[in-house]
Amino acid sequence: MLELKHIKKYYYVGDSVTKALDDVSVAFRSQEFVAILGPSGSGKTTMLNGIGGLDIYDSGDLAIEGKSTKDFSAADWDAYRNNSVGFIFQSYNIIGHLSILDNVEMGMTLSGVSNAEKKEKALKALDRVGLTDHINKKPNQLSGGQLQRVAIARAIANEPEILLCDEPTGALDTETSEEIMKLIKELSAERLVIMVTHNPDLAHEYADRIIEFADGKIQHDSDPYDDHADAEQFKLKKTKMTFWTALKLSFNNIRTKKGRTALTAFASSIGIIGIAIVLALSNGFQTQINKTQSNTLAQFPITISQTAQDSSTTGPQNNKKTTKSNKVVAKISDADKSVHQNKITKSYLKYVKNINGNLSKNITYTYATGMNLLRQTDGKTKTVSFSNADSSNSNSPSAMQSAMSASTGVGGSVYPSANDGGTNFLKKHYKVIAGSYPKSANDVILLVDRDNSTNINALKNLNFDVKDNQKLNYDKIVGTKIKVVNNNNYYQSLPTGNYVPNKATNSLYNNKDNTTIKIAGILRVKSKSSENVLSSGIAYSDKLTQNIIKANKNSDIVKAQKKADSNVMTGQTVNKDTKTNLVSYLGGSTTPASILIYPNTFKNKDKVLHYLDKYNKGKSKSDKVIYTDMAGTVSDLTGGLMDAITYVLVAFAGISLVTSMIMIAIITYTSVLERTKEIGILKALGARKKDITRVFDAETFILGVGSGVLGVIIAWLLTFPINIVLKSITDLSNVAHLNPVHGIVLIIISTVLTMLGGHIPARMAAKKDAATALRSE
Numbered sequence: 001m002l003e004l005k006h007i008k009k010y011y012y013v014g015d016s017v018t019k020a021l022d023d024v025s026v027a028f029r030s031q032e033f034v035a036i037l038g039p040s041g042s043g044k045t046t047m048l049n050g051i052g053g054l055d056i057y058d059s060g061d062l063a064i065e066g067k068s069t070k071d072f073s074a075a076d077w078d079a080y081r082n083n084s085v086g087f088i089f090q091s092y093n094i095i096g097h098l099s100i101l102d103n104v105e106m107g108m109t110l111s112g113v114s115n116a117e118k119k120e121k122a123l124k125a126l127d128r129v130g131l132t133d134h135i136n137k138k139p140n141q142l143s144g145g146q147l148q149r150v151a152i153a154r155a156i157a158n159e160p161e162i163l164l165c166d167e168p169t170g171a172l173d174t175e176t177s178e179e180i181m182k183l184i185k186e187l188s189a190e191r192l193v194i195m196v197t198h199n200p201d202l203a204h205e206y207a208d209r210i211i212e213f214a215d216g217k218i219q220h221d222s223d224p225y226d227d228h229a230d231a232e233q234f235k236l237k238k239t240k241m242t243f244w245t246a247l248k249l250s251f252n253n254i255r256t257k258k259g260r261t262a263l264t265a266f267a268s269s270i271g272i273i274g275i276a277i278v279l280a281l282s283n284g285f286q287t288q289i290n291k292t293q294s295n296t297l298a299q300f301p302i303t304i305s306q307t308a309q310d311s312s313t314t315g316p317q318n319n320k321k322t323t324k325s326n327k328v329v330a331k332i333s334d335a336d337k338s339v340h341q342n343k344i345t346k347s348y349l350k351y352v353k354n355i356n357g358n359l360s361k362n363i364t365y366t367y368a369t370g371m372n373l374l375r376q377t378d379g380k381t382k383t384v385s386f387s388n389a390d391s392s393n394s395n396s397p398s399a400m401q402s403a404m405s406a407s408t409g410v411g412g413s414v415y416p417s418a419n420d421g422g423t424n425f426l427k428k429h430y431k432v433i434a435g436s437y438p439k440s441a442n443d444v445i446l447l448v449d450r451d452n453s454t455n456i457n458a459l460k461n462l463n464f465d466v467k468d469n470q471k472l473n474y475d476k477i478v479g480t481k482i483k484v485v486n487n488n489n490y491y492q493s494l495p496t497g498n499y500v501p502n503k504a505t506n507s508l509y510n511n512k513d514n515t516t517i518k519i520a521g522i523l524r525v526k527s528k529s530s531e532n533v534l535s536s537g538i539a540y541s542d543k544l545t546q547n548i549i550k551a552n553k554n555s556d557i558v559k560a561q562k563k564a565d566s567n568v569m570t571g572q573t574v575n576k577d578t579k580t581n582l583v584s585y586l587g588g589s590t591t592p593a594s595i596l597i598y599p600n601t602f603k604n605k606d607k608v609l610h611y612l613d614k615y616n617k618g619k620s621k622s623d624k625v626i627y628t629d630m631a632g633t634v635s636d637l638t639g640g641l642m643d644a645i646t647y648v649l650v651a652f653a654g655i656s657l658v659t660s661m662i663m664i665a666i667i668t669y670t671s672v673l674e675r676t677k678e679i680g681i682l683k684a685l686g687a688r689k690k691d692i693t694r695v696f697d698a699e700t701f702i703l704g705v706g707s708g709v710l711g712v713i714i715a716w717l718l719t720f721p722i723n724i725v726l727k728s729i730t731d732l733s734n735v736a737h738l739n740p741v742h743g744i745v746l747i748i749i750s751t752v753l754t755m756l757g758g759h760i761p762a763r764m765a766a767k768k769d770a771a772t773a774l775r776s777e
Helices: 044-052 072-085 100-110 117-127 144-157 174-187 198-205 243-255 258-299 346-353 397-406 423-429 456-460 542-552 556-563 576-585 602-616 630-637 641-674 676-685 690-728 739-767 768-777
Strands: 004-014 016-028 032-037 057-065 085-089 160-166 192-197 208-212 217-220 302-305 307-309 339-341 362-366 374-379 380-384 413-415 430-435 443-448 483-484 490-493 499-501 515-525 537-541 593-596
Touching: 004 044, 004 085, 016 044, 016 057, 032 198, 044 085, 044 192, 057 413, 072 085, 072 443, 085 690, 100 117, 100 144, 100 676, 117 144, 117 430, 144 174, 160 515, 174 198, 192 430, 198 542, 208 630, 208 768, 243 258, 243 690, 258 641, 258 690, 258 739, 302 307, 302 602, 346 602, 362 413, 362 542, 423 430, 430 443, 430 490, 456 537, 490 556, 499 556, 499 641, 515 537, 537 542, 556 576, 641 676, 641 690, 641 739, 676 690, 676 768
Parallel strands: 032 192, 032 208, 085 160, 160 192, 413 537, 443 515
Antiparallel strands: 004 016, 004 057, 208 217, 302 593, 307 339, 362 593, 374 380, 374 483, 430 515, 443 537, 483 515, 490 499
16 A cells, blocks of 8 residues: 655765665555664664655655655645554654643544544544543653553544554563554554564564665565555545634643743733723823813804904004105004905805714804893882893883894803703703703703802892892792793884883783793803803703794784884884894894804814815805804814824834734744644644644734733723822823723734734744654753
């Protein structure tokens, strides 16, 4: 079944040549016990390694069942060793960190045998050599004779056709040697056994055929054989090792070096710890910055008013030349030139409404409409307002006319209702100290500062009898009811065609068409940074004014004012702009006086501005809508600052990651040196180069995952003392916060980097010569 044809194997060292195999030709039967005798250095071991595919011949041919091996690839030789050949070595070559059963199963593991079949064959082989009771022991728990029996069990477990024995009794005592030889003799009845030995007595006692070897040549053959086999009988079955198998091998090896592995994992995790802490702090500080930005933007929203200042028309102020003229030049001021009337159309309102909700969840629409408000106290009805200004004479015609002319009759603060009625906006900046958050558009609230103070005029204008620094119980304010009277009931028409307000009476207060609103709660600002978000005093939803406009836009006084060229209250002639203001004040215009957009962050603010600028592209100057960005200067100062700091700190921490990768490469290289013999054993069992690489890649994979997980856990634990220290220094709570996603990403990065660092040594291990590796100690 096996034939060597003119095999030559020479070794060159400088100018000298060693002829290990010098034109060797010999054939072997399918079942026989062949002993090769010869002095040391005669070439008999080289011949045995050549037959086993560990050493590849220089010239000639090795035929297996008539099939030539001249064109064998490295993978073919691996498959040949795995399926057709079993090795028994003088030094046993048992893998120390595997159990006896795992060692015997290894050859079948490489060939992809199923777990059930693999275990069955391994147990059968171990039973045959008398080691059934030792299957779960480690090699260091067995004697030399038992170890050789393990080697024999491993060699025969995969049922090879050829058994190659290299001095199988060289390290054993006489009695044990005879036991091993009897076992090998028994095995030769089923397969070809070729044994290299120095002991002629054992050879002549047990072998069927003796081949004497010297100087790289066969000197004598006691029973030559020259028949030829059919080449079609021989088929190769490719080997394959799964990554899971490689992980198991590497894990078992790592477990034998717990101390070193733990130190390695910790050292490798230092870079991960550094980056994780930087990200945790960055995450926390960014949250604080976002909170500050949000509060700042809540105080200085992007504002779109009907009248705006166009800064592009304002020229430099220092280019005016001195003149000696004795005449005054009349000129329109730069301020007046820069006044721009925005055309806030329905299409523009729709455009604003379509702003991405992730950029700005809150948009407020303020209207110039007045509110016809009445409140009843002690059985008396009086006109009231939400204004914070001193309006003690608000019921006089002149005050009313002044208010209408200026379109400032609304008063109070308007908060964005969005889709949640404004609750999220209020909860973000204010907490309830009495009552509740508003539940509908008809609920208004009283805002107080951190010291519970509020504008005295806000209370006076609601007909509360208060003095400076006077304290009021919450229950006197919360639940206060106010009636909104529609225009048709509030104003009466005179025979002259003019309109005047009806007298504030109980019957007007109790009119069934009135809308009841109430003070739902008292809210206090949460932090100092939120104090100027809304003015202290009464605040209400923009939905309330929209509802009032809806009720009054077709009222009699609005229709009359739209037709008249004079103030329908006073009869005074008015221009077009004043007339528009009057209509708006009376609730006849659905066009907002201003739009306030509250972006979430400064970055998002820039995106909102870009969105608004897109609307103006291609439009004439008169059709453009100009906005005011009060927070722009702050944005320029702080935008991207935290990101820049984070990038720099991560870059510094990343240096330790690179150091870790280099260290992993060194450790993997050290592991390769330590496991050189194991590499030789695996190759003798048919492991491919990629299998060897996979074993060491699996080891670095375990180290990478381990160091990544360890680093993330340590970094997470460190956030607790870091937060305590930062709390005492900065009064900021829970700053260091490690995002779980960042933790997972860092573990992946650690794994990838360690595998990259260990891959080159792994490739070096795969390229090691099998025969040389087996001779290493």
